[in-house]
Amino acid sequence: MSGHLDYEINKELGECYLFMGELDKAEEYYKKAVSSNGIHPDPYIGLATVAVQRGELDDAIAMYEKAHKIEPTDKSLSGIALIRMENGDKENAYSLFVEAIKMNPENMVALFSLIRLGHEMDRVADIMPYLRDYLEVDPAKHEVRYSLAGCLAVLEQKDAAREQLDKILEMDPDFEAAKEMLDAL
Template sequence: MSNLLDYEINKELGECYLFMGEYEKSKEYYEKAAQNTTEFSAPQMGLATIAVQVGDLDTAIFHYQKALEIEKVDNAFTGLGLIATSRGLHAEAFDYFKNALDLNATNTVALGGLVQEGYALKRVADVVAYVKKFYEETKDPQIKITLAGCLINLDKKEEAKMLLEEALAELPDNQDAKDLYAFIAA
């Protein structure tokens, strides 16, 4: 039981120091937490975050992968996706973002990354189901606009037009929705 308590204390201290931007102290406590128990991915995620903050992406990849060995967490896949995107590895990034969304359909960063990579790879059709699922779970009208953009790309303009009309009813001042609607009407 004391290992679990030590883990919690060290993890919390790691989080606090990370929040304050004291990366060395944070790293020290996350490493202690990782030694206390190997049941949780949080220390590895914390160490990955520190590595990203200091620009050591190879170390970040190591810790994200270590976190995934412990438990499948969407944020580890998202982090790997962001690094892959930054390195121009679009197909890898696409797969990482899909994996993240398979675990958590409402991971906003992963959805944004997947949409971006879907356009880059000309795989927008593969993105639509994820955008629809995100919308079903959140009812966020902004996502209707994203979905409409995907549908326009796929030449499904009537379906996109309906979505944009619905989005504009909820968000009448949204410039993106207005621009897309004008594009369809042209």
């Protein structure tokens, strides 16, 4: 069997087992994928995910960093950032999430982590452009628009917040959280 096909099959099997929560099997196939052909970031991202699920954060960050050296992606950046955030290094996590978003504005892990950090670090105004960029791509993503409304409310821009909430309720009249925020404003 050719090396590349071998690699693809092992990577796919790793992903299947990971999805099913069988971490040992997933790890076994990701390791086979790592050794089967050339150098790809994906199996290392897989191994990092396995390590995260096991709570082995040091191993996870090592795997994310390997993936990142091979080819920096928004996934490896988000992975490293999540672990930094877990370890309390908010500054570093914040800048890595921003880098991830710049590579892929639709990375939801990075976006929602930035929302959380923005509120925790009093940088709400700084994260709003990323939310607006995302909404240009996917205007119907109500959770993101709701977060934007929340940011506007925090910054005392109540009319702008109301406008965003009205937009959500036009599209989805049953979005309870938006109704509640609107009442609170």
